[in-house]
Amino acid sequence: MPEVDKEGERYAADRPQQTPGFYLKGSHQLDWGMKNRLARVFAPASGRTVMLAVDHGYFQGPTTGLERIDLSIVPLLQSCDALFCTRGILRSLIPADTGKPMVLRASGGPSILREELSDEEIAMDMDDAVRLNAAGVGIQVFIGGDFETRSVHNMTKLVDAGLRVGIPVMGITAVGKNMVRDAKYFRLACRIIAELGAQYVKTYYVEDGFDTVTASCPVPIVMAGGKKLAELDALTMAYNAVQQGAAGVDMGRNIFQSAAPQAMIAAINAVVHKNLKPKEAYELFSSLKTKG
Numbered sequence: 001m002p003e004v005d006k007e008g009e010r011y012a013a014d015r016p017q018q019t020p021g022f023y024l025k026g027s028h029q030l031d032w033g034m035k036n037r038l039a040r041v042f043a044p045a046s047g048r049t050v051m052l053a054v055d056h057g058y059f060q061g062p063t064t065g066l067e068r069i070d071l072s073i074v075p076l077l078q079s080c081d082a083l084f085c086t087r088g089i090l091r092s093l094i095p096a097d098t099g100k101p102m103v104l105r106a107s108g109g110p111s112i113l114r115e116e117l118s119d120e121e122i123a124m125d126m127d128d129a130v131r132l133n134a135a136g137v138g139i140q141v142f143i144g145g146d147f148e149t150r151s152v153h154n155m156t157k158l159v160d161a162g163l164r165v166g167i168p169v170m171g172i173t174a175v176g177k178n179m180v181r182d183a184k185y186f187r188l189a190c191r192i193i194a195e196l197g198a199q200y201v202k203t204y205y206v207e208d209g210f211d212t213v214t215a216s217c218p219v220p221i222v223m224a225g226g227k228k229l230a231e232l233d234a235l236t237m238a239y240n241a242v243q244q245g246a247a248g249v250d251m252g253r254n255i256f257q258s259a260a261p262q263a264m265i266a267a268i269n270a271v272v273h274k275n276l277k278p279k280e281a282y283e284l285f286s287s288l289k290t291k292g
């Protein structure tokens with residue numbers, strides 16, 4: 001049971017940060033190329049994104065639902081705003097004629113066979129992200145992990161490289177197995193990631209105080225999905241996250257492990273871009289599932 005967050009009122013979550021001149025929080029003073037890449041990922045009409053995360057193989061191998069990305073994920077491409085994947089999958093399986101923006105996993109190292117996952121390095125040159133016409137790159141940041149300092153420096157090196165070429169970096173809060181996942185931890189991790197230069201942050205939803213996580217982070221936050229939940233629960237979590245200030249989602253298993261991934265991504269889209277309530281979104285999911 002997460003500890004009740006008593007510090008909420010100091011974050012003024014009901015007074016959203018101003019976004020003068022550009023619709024994305026904290027992004028108005030970035031250069032044109034960076035803004036243009038962000039605008040490919042975050043829909044200008046809603047200011048939000050449905051990123052489909054399929055990078056899990058970088059440390060887990062063929063994760064359930066991703067055994068054959070050509071069969072399970074390529075048909076979903078049309079329904080996402082952006083794909084988050086590794087460069088290996090991009091080059092081998094993603095059709096180069098897709099118009100969808102690609103955000104590339106740029107860290108790696110230990111596999112799931114290892115106890116300490118924070119022992120990561122940067123796993124891709126920014127030159128290659130440019131060559132691949134990436135709209136962004138993503139990297140784990142292990143605040144509180146055994147290799148915290150290296151992991152933070154991996155991100156700052158990537159941010160410096162991204163700034164040279166106009167490619168935004170998504171910093172991802174990676175939580176150690178034994179750490180408490182509460183608003184206090186995510187405020188700390190998200191804020192450190194933003195302070196050290198990431199253009200947006202991916203983090204997990206928490207029931208208590210998620211609005212303080214988004215309010216105290218000066219750049220957009222996208223919600224990671226986590227383990228597979230029942231569809232209504234996943235839709236509710238996505239709804240709560242965007243209502244509490246997230247600029248969308250970067251979800252994987254709750255879409256591609258659903259019994260009806262096409263129906264699920266359509267329902268997530270409606271929640272994120274049209275503020276559809278969870279019950280209505282679930283009805284949409286159910287009707288599309290039946291048709292499909």
Ligand code: R5P
Nearest residue numbers: 053056224225226251252253
């Ligand atoms: C991130 O750190 C992972 O590699 C995935 O991108 C992330 O966990 C999102 O996928 P899921 O929604 O399955 O948790």
